Amino acid sequence: MRRIEIDPVTRIEGHARITLQLGDDGRVRDARFHVDQFRGFEKLAVGRPFHEMPGLMARTCGICPISHLVASAKAGDALLAVAIPEPAIRLRRILHLAQILQSHALSFFYLSAPDLLLGMDADPARRNLVGLYDEEPELVRGGIALRAFGQEIIARMAGKRVHPAWVVPGGVATPIDAETRDFLLAGVPGAIATVEQALASFRMRLVGFEAEIQHFANFPSLFLGLVDTNGELEHYEGRLRVIDPTGARIVEGFDPARYQELIAEADEPDSYLKAPYFRAFGFPDGIYRVGPLARLRLVTRCGTPRADAALEIFRGRDASAGQASFLYHEARLIEMLFALERIEELAGHAELLDPDVRAHAGPNRREGIGVAEAPRGTLIHHYRIDADGLVTAVNLIIATGHNALAMNRGVLQVARHFVDGERLQEGMLNRVEAVIRAFDPCLACSTHALGKMPLAIRLFDAQGRVVDELRRSSR
Amino acid sequence: MRPRLATLWLDGCSGCHMSLLDLDERLLEIIRDFELVYSPLLDVKEYPNAVDIALVEGAVSTEADRRRIQIVRERTRILVSFGDCAVTGNVPALRNRIGIDAVLAVYETPPTREVPMLLPVFPVHQVVAVDHWLPGCPPSPDAIFEVLRALLEQRAPAPSGVRFGS
Numbered sequence: 001m002r003r004i005e006i007d008p009v010t011r012i013e014g015h016a017r018i019t020l021q022l023g024d025d026g027r028v029r030d031a032r033f034h035v036d037q038f039r040g041f042e043k044l045a046v047g048r049p050f051h052e053m054p055g056l057m058a059r060t061c062g063i064c065p066i067s068h069l070v071a072s073a074k075a076g077d078a079l080l081a082v083a084i085p086e087p088a089i090r091l092r093r094i095l096h097l098a099q100i101l102q103s104h105a106l107s108f109f110y111l112s113a114p115d116l117l118l119g120m121d122a123d124p125a126r127r128n129l130v131g132l133y134d135e136e137p138e139l140v141r142g143g144i145a146l147r148a149f150g151q152e153i154i155a156r157m158a159g160k161r162v163h164p165a166w167v168v169p170g171g172v173a174t175p176i177d178a179e180t181r182d183f184l185l186a187g188v189p190g191a192i193a194t195v196e197q198a199l200a201s202f203r204m205r206l207v208g209f210e211a212e213i214q215h216f217a218n219f220p221s222l223f224l225g226l227v228d229t230n231g232e233l234e235h236y237e238g239r240l241r242v243i244d245p246t247g248a249r250i251v252e253g254f255d256p257a258r259y260q261e262l263i264a265e266a267d268e269p270d271s272y273l274k275a276p277y278f279r280a281f282g283f284p285d286g287i288y289r290v291g292p293l294a295r296l297r298l299v300t301r302c303g304t305p306r307a308d309a310a311l312e313i314f315r316g317r318d319a320s321a322g323q324a325s326f327l328y329h330e331a332r333l334i335e336m337l338f339a340l341e342r343i344e345e346l347a348g349h350a351e352l353l354d355p356d357v358r359a360h361a362g363p364n365r366r367e368g369i370g371v372a373e374a375p376r377g378t379l380i381h382h383y384r385i386d387a388d389g390l391v392t393a394v395n396l397i398i399a400t401g402h403n404a405l406a407m408n409r410g411v412l413q414v415a416r417h418f419v420d421g422e423r424l425q426e427g428m429l430n431r432v433e434a435v436i437r438a439f440d441p442c443l444a445c446s447t448h449a450l451g452k453m454p455l456a457i458r459l460f461d462a463q464g465r466v467v468d469e470l471r472r473s474s475r
Numbered sequence: 476m477r478p479r480l481a482t483l484w485l486d487g488c489s490g491c492h493m494s495l496l497d498l499d500e501r502l503l504e505i506i507r508d509f510e511l512v513y514s515p516l517l518d519v520k521e522y523p524n525a526v527d528i529a530l531v532e533g534a535v536s537t538e539a540d541r542r543r544i545q546i547v548r549e550r551t552r553i554l555v556s557f558g559d560c561a562v563t564g565n566v567p568a569l570r571n572r573i574g575i576d577a578v579l580a581v582y583e584t585p586p587t588r589e590v591p592m593l594l595p596v597f598p599v600h601q602v603v604a605v606d607h608w609l610p611g612c613p614p615s616p617d618a619i620f621e622v623l624r625a626l627l628e629q630r631a632p633a634p635s636g637v638r639f640g641s
């Protein structure tokens with residue numbers, strides 16, 4: 001058995017490694033995705049006051065802190081046992097959609113577009129945002145502007161771009177003013193145009209990615225996520241729906257607070273990332289996917305006109321593509337459209353500026369669960385507190401975690417198809433990384449990982465000798 | 476010659492890097508004025524030699540981090556401790572209070588193969604020498620921009636006025 005190591009996987013959020021085991025014929029026998037760093041927020045929180053949780057928990061992730069803030073504050077709402085004011089829900093929704101926009105923009109334009117627009121086999125020294133800017137400056141500027149718009153909405157509403165403390169148990173800290181609303185509304189049309197251009201450009205190039213569509217984590221699995229009461233796309237609340245590979249609903253209208261009846265978690269011997277699975281199907285058959293692709297496969301419709309038009313085209317392709325994870329990229333663009341349309345709709349609400357944005361109470365329950373659809377999928381914060389409001393136990397299920405089994409299977413599928421151990425080429429290994437990029441994992445969330453430093457990619461023989469080595473340019 | 480810039484993360488939340496990206500259009504000035512030679516945004520697997528400036532996010536919390544930061548130190552002229560986790564240990568260091576075994580109790584069976592060993596968490600300057608500190612959780616884009624401009628122009632950065640934890 002020989003072994004290939006890709007360390008670290010680059011252009012993803014956080015650090016991870018991939019190892020490939022090769023047989024004597026040079027074909028891939030096994031492949032594993034390892035997350036190397038560990039954070040342990042479940043333990044760090046114990047003993048601290050529950051109202052600290054949103055601010056602390058947001059520090060799990062600088063990319064999607066708003067999702068943690070929201071899920072954590074919702075768990076806090078449950079501990080207070082209050083129904084939060086309608087205007088606060090509206091503001092939380094806008095804030096969360098702004099984050100979906102900026103996070104998807106990061107994934108698509110900053111991390112994956114170099115593969116998608118320059119090509120999987122492009123020169124690795126140029127296959128990045130800087131190289132892309134030289135070739136497609138307008139596209140890069142558009143991506144920067146989209147991310148900036150999402151981040152700036154967050155800064156204007158919540159005080160700063162990364163790690164604001166504005167969402168609190170009971171609602172939000174302060175109402176917003178007319179100037180902020182006008183900023184939101186003014187920015188939407190331009191942002192929609194930019195997303196639609198990117199979507200058109202992505203679709204035009206899809207013909208060049210037949211092999212990737214066929215082999216990038218393309219296999220039957222379950223899909224899980226929240227939908228609203230009409231079965232429409234929903235990121236702030238809703239009920240869990242699970243579909244099987246044929247699209248049949250095997251779980252419908254399920255209260256997310258009962259997530260433990262649905263999902264169990266397995267420990268992995270070689271990664272700090274746990275592997276959740278669908279309990280009824282057992283481990284590892286209960287493999288499921290979450291996130292943008294899952295959501296678009298789950299919903300009856302998006303619920304906004306442009307996103308629904310895009311969804312229709314997407315569905316045609318999705319039906320013929322099997323269960324292709326490559327389409328996560330397209331799903332992300334469609335969700336960006338949806339986020340913008342919904343932000344516009346919410347920001348136009350007559351009571352948007354209503355000052356009644358926070359319910360005040362002490363802790364009235366000992367247990368609270370908050371759930372949201374984060375950019376990468378269903379996010380669950382579950383807290384227990386004592387009579388003084390100090391946290392006694394925490395469980396977190398992180399969006400990226402749900403996809404752990406699917407990412408591992410995907411890495412194996414891609415490696416088997418593309419990697420030839422006898423003739424190792426850089427582009428083969430980039431594809432193994434690119435399947436991970438399609439899932440857009442956020443490892444700072446699930447944990448925070450980083451690879452063993454100086455290795456490039458090495459082939460070992462049965463005696464553990466290095467037989468081949470590939471290094472990417474480090475000028 | 477443009478200064479060679481590296482950015483990396485140890486045990487942090489990526490938030491400091493997000494704040495770097497929050498330079499928005501000014502990011503284009505940065506990639507014009509600096510040669511970005513190593514970063515999570517690039518497909519460079521090995522930390523290069525002769526780096527002029529490195530922004531290091533996050534605390535040192537595993538054996539892999541420790542080895543990594545030592546290599547970075549050897550190959551870098553100016554090392555910037557980037558954000559509160561790097562500067563003080565911040566959030567990751569909360570686990571020092573309870574100990575490694577206690578945090579690993581989140582697993583029924585903690586992983587033993589492939590993963591690096593956890594260490595007590597240290598801020599970067601307790602492991603290697605640091606040349607500049609850029610506090611904030613995360614540091615604001617303006618503060619990051621000012622430090623990079625100052626290093627480019629070879630002057631002392633203006634005080635950022637950043638409070639810890641904010």
Ligand code: SF4
Pocket residue numbers: 059062162163486487488489490491532533557558559560561565566611612613614
């Ligand atoms: S300093 Fe704050 S923003 Fe930066 S990595 Fe640490 S927790 Fe994240």
